[in-house]
Every structure is written in C-alpha cells, then in structure tokens.
Amino acid sequence: MKRIFSGIKPTGHLTLGNYLGAMRRWVEIDQHRSDALFSVVDLHALTVEHDPARVRRLSRQAATLLLAAGLDPERCTLFVQSHVDEHARLSYILECTATDGELRRMIQYKEKSAQARGSGESVRLSLLTYPVLMAADILAYGTDEVPVGDDQAQHVELTRDLAVRFNQRYGHTFTVPRATHPPVAARVMDLQDPTSKMGKSHEAGAGIVYLLDDADVVRKKVLRAVTDSGRDVAYDRAARPGVTNLLEILAACADGDPMELAGSYSSYGALKKEVADAVVEVLRPVRERHARLAADPSYIDEVLRKGAERARGMARPTVDAAFSAIGLLPA
Template identity: 30%
Template sequence: MGKILTGIRSTGVPHLGNILGVMIPSIKISNMNKKNSSFIFIADLHSMVKLSNMKSIKNNTYQIAAAWLAFGLNTENCFFYRQSDVSEVTELAWYLSCFFPYKRLTLAHSFKKKQNEKKKSKKEISLGLFSYPILMAADILLYNAEIIPVGKDQLQHIEIARRIASFFNKKIGKQLFKLPNAFLQKETMSISGTDGEKMSKSKNNWINIFSSDDILKKQIMSIRTDSKSLEERKNPEKDYIMYLYKLIASSEKVNEMKEKYIKGGYGYYDAKIELYNLIIRKFSTERKRFFSLMKKKSFLDGILYSGSKKIKSIAINRLNEIRKCLNFNPINL
C-alpha cells in the first residue's frame, strides 16, 4: 500500500462522523501499512477559516490529538504532527497557487456554498477560504501521498489536488508530483447527523462521544423521527436512529432492532436509549483514555513536538527538490 495522508481540522473535539469516517479507517490502514508510510496531521491552519475565536485552536488541537491516541494510533509507526509546525507546506502552497488558474478555484463547492451564504449575510469571504484547496493540495503533494481517506464532500478537493499536480508537472516538464487518489468506505463516505443532514458541528447535528453522559444522551434524544406511535410498525430503512445504530452495532444486534421496528410496540425513545447504551459500551475504553489524556497536556505537547520534529527533515528535503526545479536556492538544514 502507498503513502496515506489524512488530517482533521482543529475546530473542536471530533464527532462520531469524523471517528467512523476518517479516524478508525486511517488507523487500520496505518497498522497494515509499512512503517512511516502514514501521515496523520492536525489541520490547525485549515481551521482558521472556520474559527472566530483563535484562542480555541490550541485546546482544540489537544482534543484532536487525544482522540487519535484514544483510538489507538501508534505514533511510532507513522508521522503524527501539527500542520502549523511544518512551515514548508505554506511555502509549497504559494508555489502551487502560481501554477493554478483562478477561475478553476471559483468552482470549488466549499467556496460556492460559502459565497451563497455570505451574499445573504453581506459578509466578506476571506482569501484563506478561497485558497483552501491549494493548501490542502500542498499537504498532500509535499509528501507525494497516494491514498487520501476522505468523506464524499471532500472528493472535489482531491480532484483539485490532482489537477494542480498535473499543471505543475507539465509546466516544469518533470513528474515531480504523484497524482493522489481518494479512499472512500461506502458505508462511511458521508455520515448523517441527528437531522439526517451531513453530521457537522456548525449545524449542531453532531454526536460527541467524548461529552458527558448527560450531554451525549441529550444529543441522541434530539435525533429526528417521524410521528409514529409506540404501537405502530416502523420502517427501519428510513430512520436516522437505525441508520446510526447500523454503523456501530453488530449485524446480530442490527437485525434484532429491525425486527422490533417492523413488529411494532417499540418506540423511538426505546431505540434512542439502545443507541445511547451501545455508544457508552462500545467506546468506553476510548472515552476513558480521552478524558485521561486531556489532563496531560504536556504529554500531548511532547507527542506532537516529536512527530513534527520527525517529519521536518523530510519536508525540507522534499521542498528543496521542488525549489531546485524552480531555480531557487535550497533551504539549509
């Protein structure tokens, strides 16, 4: 398996969609991959386009790091680092931006969506939001990563990274960059939240397994349902509780709940309680680890510092190769 790279923005604790769609698959691939072929980073630079309170980035970074470690990421077997510690990625982003047409970036879904929102609120869009796909491409191309685990909504960004790599290679007449490929798991390519829309903290439709029991229960109880009574039969294929339950329960337990839905005499409240209890049981070890790690900020700092130091020389050597192609002087180590 080739080099794999993935990152999660430091906009707060990862929600269930992040965990099932990105973190668990990435850890599994990292464990199967040969040593130091996996690049897993905390995208704190990317988070700047979302956060209004910059003071929260640091604590958010701790939360992301603690979550990765809680789920068993082996940092000895991969590169685990903070994006902002590797300044070479921003230098590469500038080079890439000079080789990619402005008009193509205006077609990015994330930009167009935000542009429509801003028209309503009459607020300006930052240049950082507009050039977001360029920085994402730099994250990938700096290490010639080949496999990028993403959700369905990120597919266009991988395609943009491929286009940028192709433009750059053609311009300098050398296959300097490999073209990355998106890796999607069908069942977790786009995980719905409590309202059936894509799970998102900004939409407040997320499930936070690292919250207190009371808050977690409240989030699960907010899952949208139809108005069928307890006695009525229910359709398990068109229910958001059942949808989330299927993502984490065994096939045996899923079939048991389906039978209850179809038979009737089983209410949505009961289904929500089952989902809540399942999450508490299934992720009990990870929750304990997370809460423990969040009390050890100096330990987390050490892990991130070690990871950033390990990858720094690789980033510099790679950037020197790119600088040489552009007739710039190399960076002195």
C-alpha cells in the same frame, strides 16, 4: 508500504461523525497497513473568524483525542500542520499552478461566499485558496491515498489535477494520490437534521454527539433524534433520512450492514435505544483514555514535537524539488 495523509481541522469539538467517518478507520486499518501521517490542520482553521485561544485549545484537544482513539505514535506520524513550514512553502508554489476559476468552483467557497454576500459581508481570501493548501498537505509527502468522507472528494480531485499539471509543466515531482472511502457511515448526519452533515463547527449541538459527551448526554441526544413519517424501519436515504442515519450509525458501531439491521426492529423506539447503547459503548474507552492523556500535557507535547520533526524530514525533499522544478534558485 503505501503512504497516506489525512488531517482534522480544529474548528470545533470532535464528533461521532469524525470518529465513525474517519478516525476509527485511521486507527484500525490505516496506521497498520501504510506509512501513515495524520495532522491537526490548524492553518485551515484561520480561513474564518476565530478566537486564537480557542484554536490553540481545540488543536491540543484534537491531538489528544486522536491518541485516545488509538493512534500509536510508534506506528504513525501525528503532528500539527503549522509546526511544519513545508506546508505553507508548497502552498504558494501550487497557487502558481492553480487557476482562479477552478478554485471559485469549489463547493464550500461557493456556498460560504454566497451566504456572506447575502448578509452584506465578505469572506477571507484564504477561504478561496485553502484547497490549494490542502493539496500541499497531501502532495508534500508523496501521498498515495487520502482517506476522506464524501464531502472532501472534490478537494482530492483538485489535488490530483494540480499534481498532474505541475508534473506535465515542470517535470515529474509529485505522486498523484487517490481518495479512499470507508464502506459505512462515511458521512454521519445531524440527529436533528438528517439531511445535513454532523459538523463539529455547527452552533446548535442538539443533534451532534461529541466525543467527550458523557453517556447520559449521548443517550438523550440519540433518543431525541428526528425520525420520519410512517412506522416501519426501512433503509432508504431519500425517503427515510432520519431512520437511515440511525441505521448507518448502528452499522458502523457494530460492524453490521444497515439494510440487514433494518429488518431487526419493529419500532423507531427500539432502534433508537439500540443505537444509544452502541454509541455509548463505542465512545466510552475513547473518553476514558482522553482523561488520562489530558492529565499529562508534556507527553502530548513530546508526541507532537517528534511527529513534526519526522514529517518535516519527509516533506522537505519533495518541496525542495518543487522549488527547483518551477525555477527557483536553491538556498
């Protein structure tokens, strides 16, 4: 079986975008067809200003929601990144392989550092180097495939480059992974700004459907979604980003084709009502299972403990081999 790795960052409450773009694929496909590891990548949440108590709270909530969505700890490995030391160990080795230039070209660093400079502030060094930690997350496990959204493709390319470079310099150590993308709704957009991703760390939540929103809140957000000028329902991301976003959400919820669905609606109102109904029904079982799991924190702790133990056993041989290959004495 192929091995896959994917992670989710606890920087905000998980959203419909997280679910349709990644989590549902993990549940329905990846954990059944592969040796799958899924991690709450809490170390990545430290690259920006944060409240420690909130990071801990969101890390537990993310793990609970992943289980509520349907990840089965008997089929896959679910763990918290900071519980497995091999991630940080390998990250430094890969920093000795990466270059300053290629990290400064990463889109997120360029955007956030430019914003900080514009306001007379600076960013943390970890914001520059965290793509290397992400590469370590992936390479530590001999990962074959990384299921990601479109916005993370650049990070997988960096991971591939570092793996190839290390292997060429120090001998074959790492599997070179490839990115895989879900066919529909790989990037769910904000309902109030359909040109921007539905991000869990956005301050304004009017356009963001959170997984734990109740049904009335979900309906209200969808029915207030921004659409486009004109009246016809057409699938065209460039000319009709608002309607296209709604069609892609509906297609992902109903396993349909957004272009075909466009022909089924004569008004924006009818489309919004259908999308609201579909999203409510998709999220209902997740919210209900989350409530049951959150009432038993000892079960969550045990799942994460066993997951970290299993992940540690998988990662350590590869990380030890990388230490040896690069010239370090064995402990």
